Amino acid sequence: MSEQNNEIALNLDEINKKIETAAKKSGRKREDIFLLPVTKTIDTERIQKVFDYGINSFGENKVQEILDKYDKFPNDAVNWHLIGHLQTNKVKYIIDKVKLIHSVDSEKLAQEINKKSEALNKVTDVLVEVNISAEDSKFGIKPENTEEFIKKISKLKNIRIKGLMTVAPYVENSEENRHYFRELRKLSVDIAKENIDNVYMDTLSMGMTNDYEVAIEEGATIVRIGTGIFGKRNYM
Ligand SMILES: *Cc1c(COP(=O)(O)O)cnc(C)c1O
Secondary structure: OHHHHHHHHHHHHHHHHHHHHHHHHOOOOHHHOEEEEEOOOOOHHHHHHHHHHOOOEEEEOOHHHHHHHHOOOOOOOOEEEEOOOOOHHHHHHHOOOEEEEEEEOOHHHHHHHHHHHHHOOOOEEEEEEEOOOOOOOOOOEOHHHHHHHHHHHOOOOOEEEEEEEOOOOOOOOHHHHHHHHHHHHHHHHHHHHOOOOOEEEEEEEOOOOOOHHHHHHOOOOEEEEOHHHHOOOOOO
């Protein structure tokens, strides 16, 4: 067991080095890139190892997993990010528990997040998920509709649009995804130029275990890494 714990710390050391190298390569600073460990299917004991390492933000793709894990950590000690598809009828369960929702992909969902946030007197930070690779299997707004979508939801007062997120295709050679990351960055820059009220466009959540270095070179500000930290997931 201590060997496994040690392994998590070693993996984090290595990832941090690679993040720094990728940042420097593209003239960026390490501190401009946020490492978000993805803890789906990972038990709290192993999450605790990452917490002890000094990281207190975690990404989950399911509402139920956030609810299961939420009470295992002291209140407010952890910032939970919802990175997976969110059903409108489940917003109410997590609205008071999440720091950032990466996966806004419909007006209905944005309206529900807004409504539930208003009831709690809070403003919720969100990203708009873009289906940059236009895969049928993927959630997200089409790139060509993203600006119009953002203009619409920007009128909602209890959400704050921080930027864009995408899930690139799974590829062995990360270079194959470079153009997608570049396109997402360009989309974010173009939308930022519109100076839309309530739209910040300072966050680009892109890059996972297989391609985060390329994503950083292309402007990622959040990389979401699971396997690279914890090893292969065991889906029960
Ligand atoms: C699982 C998941 C990740 C992490 O994937 P790895 O390849 O294990 O790093 C990132 N983003 C989302 C949305 C995920 O569901």
